[in-house]
Amino acid sequence: MRITLTRPDDWHLHLRDGAMLRAVLPHSARQFARAIVMPNLRPPVTTVAAAADYRARILAALPDGARFEPLMTLYLTDDTSAGEIRRAAGSGFVKAVKLYPAGATTNSAAGVTDLAQCGAALAEMEKTGMPLLVHGEVTDPAVDLFDRERVFIETVLRPLLERHPGLRVVFEHITTQEAAEFVASAGDDVGATITAHHLLYNRNAIFAGGVRPHYYCLPVLKRERHRAALLRAATSGNPRFFLGTDSAPHARRAKEAACGCAGCFTALSALESYAEAFEQAGALDRLEAFASFNGADFYRLPRNEGSVTLEKETWTLPESVPCADGGELAPLRAGEPVPWKFLG
Ligand code: DOR
Numbered sequence: 001m002r003i004t005l006t007r008p009d010d011w012h013l014h015l016r017d018g019a020m021l022r023a024v025l026p027h028s029a030r031q032f033a034r035a036i037v038m039p040n041l042r043p044p045v046t047t048v049a050a051a052a053d054y055r056a057r058i059l060a061a062l063p064d065g066a067r068f069e070p071l072m073t074l075y076l077t078d079d080t081s082a083g084e085i086r087r088a089a090g091s092g093f094v095k096a097v098k099l100y101p102a103g104a105t106t107n108s109a110a111g112v113t114d115l116a117q118c119g120a121a122l123a124e125m126e127k128t129g130m131p132l133l134v135h136g137e138v139t140d141p142a143v144d145l146f147d148r149e150r151v152f153i154e155t156v157l158r159p160l161l162e163r164h165p166g167l168r169v170v171f172e173h174i175t176t177q178e179a180a181e182f183v184a185s186a187g188d189d190v191g192a193t194i195t196a197h198h199l200l201y202n203r204n205a206i207f208a209g210g211v212r213p214h215y216y217c218l219p220v221l222k223r224e225r226h227r228a229a230l231l232r233a234a235t236s237g238n239p240r241f242f243l244g245t246d247s248a249p250h251a252r253r254a255k256e257a258a259c260g261c262a263g264c265f266t267a268l269s270a271l272e273s274y275a276e277a278f279e280q281a282g283a284l285d286r287l288e289a290f291a292s293f294n295g296a297d298f299y300r301l302p303r304n305e306g307s308v309t310l311e312k313e314t315w316t317l318p319e320s321v322p323c324a325d326g327g328e329l330a331p332l333r334a335g336e337p338v339p340w341k342f343l344g
């Protein structure tokens with residue numbers, strides 16, 4: 001069996017920089033025409049000038065002949081000015097601004113400590129239609145890790161949208177039933193990305209027979225009822241849910257450590273994993289809109305031309321791929337069989 005889709009896009013991707021960028025970029029460029037590139041580098045991409053430089057480094061790292069358009073984002077800080085947002089909106093290549101609550105995840109230390117500080121930038125985003133991409137977790141250590149997304153909705157996101165009713169928001173990598181319901185009941189200007197790993201796995205995967213660091217990401221995998229709700233949302237046909245892999249590479253030694261980094265490296269089998277989840281839900285016919293139409297429509301960008309084909313054929317993911325300085329990256333599901341194969 002084969003399925004053919006309009007060439008898809010990845011609306012949430014970590015490409016990193018330098019040698020790591022060169023190691024991971026070909027995998028995403030093989031499957032996706034465009035990707036929204038996360039700005040949580042060290043130092044973070046906080047200005048249009050920095051985003052222009054980063055974009056040039058990505059284009060220079062593309063394999064010969066690859067066609068791939070990086071869609072850049074700015075990293076919101078307490079100090080982001082309305083002027084920077086105006087320049088971003090006028091740049092043509094910055095497509096969104098990312099909110100990391102300070103301390104929420106990898107390289108978020110420079111993130112927002114208090115959204116009330118960001119009023120001028122957010123007002124400018126409302127005016128220009130520039131989407132705010134939200135890492136939706138509270139950072140209060142007193143809040144249980146598994147509740148941080150649910151608490152964020154009521155304490156941060158709903159009040160934010162009340163203060164800025166014209167703000168366009170993508171609730172990134174949603175992981176809970178509450179987030180799926182919030183987005184489904186919101187207006188046209190609120191969308192969400194969903195990762196393949198949150199569609200395929202619940203939190204048991206992190207602890208199957210021992211601790212499995214490659215399944216650790218943020219927001220962390222949740223219990224089964226949440227996975228089921230995400231799968232229902234992704235396959236519902238609602239155009240405000242779309243594909244965002246959140247492929248987030250870390251060297252194996254940084255994952256398999258006493259304090260392992262958060263992030264699942266999924267770019268090697270991204271589209272295949274979504275096909276697997278949609279097939280499980282009996283909804284393969286809805287994969288194309290989720291992967292290739294809904295995100296482009298939300299971002300008000302043209303849909304891609306061309307197509308890609310997947311075949312129902314089992315293959316085995318490699319144990320690792322090489323990266324910088326003799327290190328290696330382990331893909332999620334390393335060495336395991338994958339039932340769909342990307343043909344190109
Ligand atoms: O698991 C994650 N990894 N979640 C994030 O929000 C950031 C990402 C990363 O950059 O590694």
Ligand code: ZN
Pocket residue numbers: 012013014038246248
């Ligand atoms: Zn991410």
